[in-house]
Amino acid sequence: xxxxxxxxxxxxxxxERLCLIGVGLIGSSIxxxxxxKGGIARTIVAHTRRPETLARVRExxxxxxxxxxxxxxxxxxxxxxxxxxxxxxxxxxxxxxxHLAPGCVLSDVGSTxxxxxxxxxxxxxxxxxxxxAHPMAGTEHSGPDAGFASLFEGRYCILTPLPNSxxxxxxxxxxLWRRCGSMVERMDAETHDKVVAIVSHLPHLIAFTxxxxxxxxxxxxxxxxxxxxxxxxxxxxxxxxxxxxxxxDIFLNNRDALLEMLARFTEDSHALARAVRWGxxxxxxxxxxxxxxxRRGLIERKQA
Ligand code: NAP
Numbered sequence: 001x002x003x004x005x006x007x008x009x010x011x012x013x014x015x016e017r018l019c020l021i022g023v024g025l026i027g028s029s030i031x032x033x034x035x036x037k038g039g040i041a042r043t044i045v046a047h048t049r050r051p052e053t054l055a056r057v058r059e060x061x062x063x064x065x066x067x068x069x070x071x072x073x074x075x076x077x078x079x080x081x082x083x084x085x086x087x088x089x090x091x092x093x094x095x096x097x098x099h100l101a102p103g104c105v106l107s108d109v110g111s112t113x114x115x116x117x118x119x120x121x122x123x124x125x126x127x128x129x130x131x132x133a134h135p136m137a138g139t140e141h142s143g144p145d146a147g148f149a150s151l152f153e154g155r156y157c158i159l160t161p162l163p164n165s166x167x168x169x170x171x172x173x174x175x176l177w178r179r180c181g182s183m184v185e186r187m188d189a190e191t192h193d194k195v196v197a198i199v200s201h202l203p204h205l206i207a208f209t210x211x212x213x214x215x216x217x218x219x220x221x222x223x224x225x226x227x228x229x230x231x232x233x234x235x236x237x238x239x240x241x242x243x244x245x246x247x248x249d250i251f252l253n254n255r256d257a258l259l260e261m262l263a264r265f266t267e268d269s270h271a272l273a274r275a276v277r278w279g280x281x282x283x284x285x286x287x288x289x290x291x292x293x294x295r296r297g298l299i300e301r302k303q304a
Contacts, residue, residue: 012039013038013039013040013041013042014039014040014041014079014172014175014176014179015040015041015042015077015078015079015105015172015176016041016042016043016078017041017042017043017045017076017077017078017079018034018040018041018043018044018045018077018078018079018080018081019044019045019046019047019067019073019074019077019079019080019081020044020045020046020047020063020081020083021047021070021073021074021080021081021082021083021084021092021096022047022048022049022082022083022084022088023046023047023048023053023057023062023063023083023144023147024048024053024083024142024143024144024146024147025138025139025141025142025143025146025147025151026083026109026135026138026147026151027046027048027081027083027109027144027147028046028057028060028062028144028145028146028147029147029148029149029151029152030081030083030109030152030180031044031046031062031063031147032062032147032148032149033149033150033151033152033179033180033181035062035149036149037149037179037180037181039179040176040179040180041079043064043065044062044063044064044065045063045064045065045066045067045073045074045077046062046063046065046066046067046073047066047067047068047069047070047073047074048144049084051068053143053144054066054068056143056144056145057144060144060145062144062147070092070095070096071095071096071098071099072099073096074096074099074100074101074104075099075101076101077100077101077104078101078103078104078105079104079105079107079172079176080096080100080104080105080106080107081107081108081109082106082107082108082109082110082120083108083109085110085243085245085246085248085249086110086111086112086115086116086119086249086250086253087245087248087249087252087253088249089108089110089115089116089119089120090119090123093119093120093123094123097123097124097125098125100125100128101128102125102126102127102128103127103128103129104127104128104129105128105129105131105169105172105173106120106124106128106129106130106131107130107131107132107133107173107176108120108132108133109133109134109135110132110134111134111196111200111201111246111250111254112193112196112250112253112254113132113134113158113160113189113192113193114189114190114192114193114253114254115253115254116132116189117130117132117160117162117189120132121162129165129166129169130162130165131159131161131165131169131170131172131173132159132160132161132189133157133158133159133160133173133177134157134158134160134192134196135151135152135155135156135157135177135180135182136155136156136157136158136196136200137151137152137155137157137182138151139151140238140239140241140242140243142242142243142246150181152177152180152181152182153180153181153182154181154182154183154302155181155182155183155303156182156183156184156185157177157180157182157183157184157185158184158185158186158187158192158195159173159174159177159184159185159186160186160187160188160189160192161186170186193254193256193257194257194260194261196254196257197254197257197258197260197261198261201250201251201254201257201258201261202258202261202262202265203239204239204240204242204247204250205251205258205262206236206265207236207237207239207240208240208247210233210236210240211236211237211240214233271283272284272287275287
């Protein structure tokens with residue numbers, strides 16, 4: 001069960017001035033949750049790269065300050081969360097690192113964690129605390145209009161602190177996610193990357209591939225594919241509708257774990273194909289039953 005959300009009236013905000021670098025689906029959802037639930041930050045500063053996104057963020061009004069310069073955005077902040085595609089981290093960090101205030105907590109929401117530590121830790125100024133995090137919540141939509149305050153409610157957020165991370169900084173980030181409505185778990189970055197490779201990255205790889213395979217079919221068949229999509233293909237198309245930059249960066253930054261899971265998956269799918277070829281009904285039934293069991297388990301954990 002998610003831990004109770006403490007209202008603004010009951011507690012001081014975790015951060016005085018919290019900067020979100022990137023305010024698409026995830027960044028804007030954090031800002032909206034901070035505004036609606038309270039107790040997270042007294043002032044929200046938002047930075048995004050393109051002028052059209054900056055203008056839209058100003059219109060939407062979920063940030064107190066909208067800043068077009070990343071370095072200026074982080075100045076004087078006691079919390080900074082990177083909410084950009086993971087492939088952009090190194091470049092963003094080079095811009096902001098000299099401007100991070102001593103004592104600032106630097107966190108992120110990236111879907112890979114080994115690469116994030118690789119790209120951020122070497123540039124970390126003394127006295128700045130790095131606490132990587134990954135909210136396990138999202139949709140296939142992107143941009144500042146796609147966010148909503150309840151996105152993280154009842155969902156897990158995984159923190160992957162480093163062995164030398166400051167415990168008080170880790171607790172601040174954990175508390176931020178609890179106040180967004182999430183259940184917080186901690187693990188090391190390597191374990192995280194393996195877990196998400198199987199639960200998220202491989203399913204996306206399969207969805208992109210199935211859509212590509214269907215698209216390669218002759219024109220006539222493709223029409224029929226779209227017409228009868230409700231039979232299962234549709235669920236893959238929802239996953240496959242995800243953001244290009246984000247998923248390119250995830251695949252390239254979780255390469256080893258993803259390829260390991262893909263190799264295991266390929267082996268297992270060949271075993272099922274062999275059972276189909278040789279008419280081994282029991283093997284096939286066993287695979288289907290396992291799928292049903294896993295689905296039931298998710299429903300029971302309220303993660304379906
Ligand atoms: P999004 O909606 O596409 O928003 C991305 C934000 O990053 C926008 O503000 C964009 O700014 C900015 N940005 C994009 N490329 C950039 C670059 N090269 N340099 C600087 N800024 C850049 O993405 P999102 O879904 O919020 O994802 C953000 C992060 O959350 C990613 O690291 C992703 O792995 C992670 N995440 C996503 C989900 C999900 O389901 N979507 C779930 C958990 C974690 P402009 O619009 O101004 O270009």
